[in-house]
Amino acid sequence: MLGYVAIGIPCGILGDSIGLSALQAFLLSALFYSGAGQFMIPNMWLAGGPIASIIASVSLVNTRQMLYSAAFAPACRGVKKRLSFLFAATVTDESYGVNVQKFSEGEWSVDRATMVNLFSQSSWTISNVVGVLIGSAIGIPLAIAAFAMTSIFICLLVTQKWTPENALAALVAIVGVFVCKMLGWSGPAILIGAVLGVCAALAFSWAKGRG
């Protein structure tokens, strides 16, 4: 839980640095509710990405939620639709980890899992709003704030599972971003790089499967 506060406050501060208000941070945290996504929006905005490219890249990163959603389907069998919906709509990377473990230990129910989700969501939302207020009160140099975002992405990158396929995906994505920038396509560079990386890894795993 402390993790949400510790990351939510910097996330709010960064939102403030691109001109988001406390109300906007509240809306994003409560209804969009994505740590990586909420760091990506200011990051890509600062990088000058076009809006369509920001939306596509953020949505692409968030497709991993489909894996979590699919994983919880068996636990929600026979549970009321409204509760299942509320539960599914409030899953995140962290609360997914907690709930998967609890479900596998047994004696865990969807309503308790939903409470975990809602509690996480509230702490995330409050911390983001507090972050915006702190940011607007003290004014942090943009270069420093931007590097805090970069650091978060580095951490998310190096803590991935390092299979050969994932390493290839990352490498091709890096090269792809660099080549896009050389061609002057800095706006959609992140999106193009990431898609190329995924394609390369898929091609590699397909070739390996046949080999």
Next chain:
Amino acid sequence: MQLMSWTDFFIIFICCAITMLACRVIPLFVLKGRNLPEGLEKALGFIPPAAFAALVANDLLDPAMFDAGIWPAAAPLVAAVVVGLVALKTKSLLWSAVAGVAAYALLTLI
């Protein structure tokens, strides 16, 4: 830098919130416990490493980065290595951000 207007904010917010909600809710109701198609599951697994690598590369690399001399471009790279090591050691977003900001501030002050 241009600050984000309410219009821009609303477009980004609504679109991202809708795709996010769809990804969170639809598989649970549609699949009813069946697995995702294997190819899709694989592709979804490759997205995080590719996307985070692209984000990091976008922040750190630029074809013209060494035009102003080696050090202005190398300082963030050195700070990034520090963050990478801290991240591997602690697996903590918070410590990574703290280490990154500290290393970056120190190196750019030199």
